[in-house]
Amino acid sequence: MDTKPDDGVYKWWAQSDDTIQSILNSDQKWQTLKHNGVLFPPDYQPHSIPVYYDGKPVKLDPEQEEVATMYASMLESDYIQKKQFNENFWxxxxxxxxxxxxIKSLAxxxxxxxxxxxxxxxxxxxxRTSEEKKAEKELKAxxxxxxxxxxxxxxxxKVQQFKIEPPGLFRGRGTHPKMGMLKKRIQPEDITINIGRLEDVPPPPTGHKWGGVVSNNTVLWVAAFKDAINNKNKYVQFASGSSMKAMNDYLKYQTARSLKDCIEKIREDYKQQWTEKQESDRQLGVAIYFIDKLALRVGNEKDDEEEADTVGCCSLRVEHVSLVAPSSIKFDFLGKDSIRYENTVEVEKEVYKCVKGFIEGKKKxxxxxxxINPSKLNDHLKSYMEKLSAKVFRxxxxxxxxxxxxxxxxxEITSDMSVAEKVSIFNSANRQVAILCNHQRAAPKTFDTSVETMEKKIEDQETYLERLQQALKEPPKKPTQPLLPKTPESISSKIEAIKKKIDDLKQEKKMKIENKTVSLTTSRTNYCDPRITIAWxxxxxxxxxxxxxxxxxxxFPWALDCPNNYTF
Structure with missing residues (x-):
């Protein structure tokens, strides 16, 4: 199959929202589908280096050695210190x-x-030389x-994740109970191929056959296999920029925009629910308030044997909230991806009173x-707007x-501001969103070193600036290192360039420090309408x-076409 991308752009977003929705709602997602299957990782190449057991070398067969090498590659990671990881690996x-x-003991x-x-x-x-790297990159591409x-x-x-993940040790996030378990090598026999015509089935690797072949035009995946760790199907799907995926993204933001037409009514109603006689009504009102004001995820019950103990709004337990008189509530729980949500917020007095009542007589x-549960909450929200769910609030x-x-x-933006200064202003706004959505990250291990490196760069540039300014007053009689510009005009020009460079470096350092544990990327790419950023x-x-x-x-090709006065 010819795999060079088309030069023409399919501007599906030029159609009405109703037309786009009807395309997505159609049971038949495609009429013809051709592709080249999936790309498998290379076979393991044994190195024959032994593991030492009780001080003595022990040779391993290739399969045993491969798994030992997976563990060895993580010796400097935090996982090696985790009991659960070691138990599962062993x-x-x-x-x-x-x-x-x-070998009888990992210790x-x-x-x-x-x-x-x-x-x-x-x-x-x-x-490797730059030439070698370039040649390898071109060959790989x-x-x-x-x-x-x-x-x-x-x-x-475009197809996303067409490369089958190589075998490895499952890491998980936070305290996932399955960390350290072996992710075995996926073989062609584990793969089901989805294709238009059976005669177009891509050939499997030599000596293998596909686990199955289907022609299912009601789905948007080209291959599927079972994830042995979580016992769930994984799919090789179309990339986020493909038309079907992008249509879903576009309508997600259109739905969120529509919420502004009924948000005030929803807020009036949930405030009314706080004083209802039925406890279920009061719980519904408080839960929607938390989802709206704190951007909490709706949450669901989890199987503790299968996943880390993460919760959302509807699955909060008494132990996750503490009352702080006179009208504040402290939240402390693990959210999605085991990110800790720890926040003390002042709430409406009626909400404080309700939560106090919900807690009374209960165990932690x-x-x-x-x-209430997520289904009941979402059904209630759909009474305001057909496509409304708790996720839309976020x-x-x-x-x-x-x-x-x-x-x-x-x-605050002026005509003489540098791009770096403007980006810093954008990041200040973006940071408020990240804080609202609890988009955190662990501080990078290299954080202190990278800040020191930036400070050294600033110091070097400031020293160079002083030399330039001195040279403008009194040109040096002998050549210096690094060489300075020769004419007063070129020195003045260089001074302005270095001043700008110093300002940019200081802005970069400021942003790095401010966002040490805040992830700006998640909100910008997954939750904020991209047209807001592009219009700005x-x-x-x-x-x-x-x-x-x-x-x-x-x-987001559809967002690039937005006007500069776009308003969410």
Missing amino acids: AAWKELLGKNHT KCDFSKIWEHLLTEKETKLN KFEDAYKYALVDGRKE SDMLFHK TYNASITLDRELKKLER CKRTDVPVAKLFSKTLQDK
């Missing part, structure tokens, strides 16, 4: 070693020789191009909202916050590439 590796193997194993080998390999890779696109109804659409492990509040903050801060870029003469990478621009 259970998987012990099974491969067999009952009669010399007596020394993987350092394998780790040293991996470091040497990494160093060799880093020391040429090889992967065959899998990057599918032909859908005669139109090229009891549900705070025991009379998108709405993130987008409306960014829109308002940018318009407020836009007054157009109004302020900031290149879109400063805020949206090429990948994100490909994801």
Whole structure:
């Protein structure tokens, strides 16, 4: 199959929202589908370096060695210190070693020789010449191009995650109970291929056959396989910038925009519910208030044996909230991706009174909202707007916050501001959204070092600026290092350039420190209507590439067409 992308752009967003919705609602997603299947990782290449057990070298067979190498590669990670990770790894590796193997205990194993080998390999890779790196990159791109696109109804659409993940140790987030378990190698026999005509089925790797072949035009995936860790199906789907995925994104933000037409009515109603006689009504009103004002996810019950103990609004337990007189509530729980949500907020007095009543007589492990669930809450919201769900509130509040903050801060922008200064203003607005949505991250391990590096750069530039300013007053009699411009005009020009560079570096350092544990990317790319950012870029003469990478621009082609006066 020819996999070069089309030059023409399919501007599906030029159609009405109703037409786009009807395309998405159609049971038949495509009429013809052709693709080249999936790309498998290379086979494992044994290195024959032993593990030392009780001080003595022990040779392993290739399968045992591969799993030992996975563990060795993580010796400097935090996972190695986690009991659950080690227990799960040992259970998987012990099974491969067999009952009669010399190795009987993980505690007596020394993987350092394998780790040293991996470091040497990494160093060799880093020391390649730029020509070697370029040649490898071009060869890799040429090889992967065959899998990057599918032909859908005669139109090229990009495929996402066409590369099958190599085997490894499951990491999970936070305290996931399955961390350390072995993710086995996915074989063609594990894969089901979805194709238009059976005669167009891509050939499997030599010596293998596909686990199954279907022609199902009601779905938008090209291949599927079972995730052995979580026992769930995983799908190779079309990329986020493909027409069907992008249509969903577009309508998600259109739905969130529509919420502004009924948000005040919803707020009036949930305030009324706080004083209702039925406890279920009061719980519903308070839960929607939390989702609206705190941007909490709706939440659902989890199986503790299968996943980390993460919760959302409807699955909050009594232990997750504390009353702080006279009218504040402290929240402390693990949210999605095991990110801790810790926040003390002042609430309406009626809400405080309601929560106090919900807690009375309950154990810490009891549900705070025991009379409602996500389905009941979402059904209630649909009475206001057909497509409304708790998830829409998060998108709405993130987008409306960014829109308002940018318009407020836009007054500070002057014509002589640098792009870096303008981006800093944007990040200040974006930061408010990230805080609202609890988009946190662990401080990078290299944070202190990178700040020190930036400070050194600023110091060097300031020293150079002083030399330039001195040279303008009194030109040096002998050449200096680094060489200075020769004429007063060129020195003056260089002074202005260095001043700008120093300002940009200081802005960059300021942003780095302010956002040490805040993730700005998540809200900007997943929750805020991208048209808000792009319109702001157009109004302020900031290149879109400063805020949206090429990948994100490909994801939001419909947003790039928005006018500069777009308002959410």
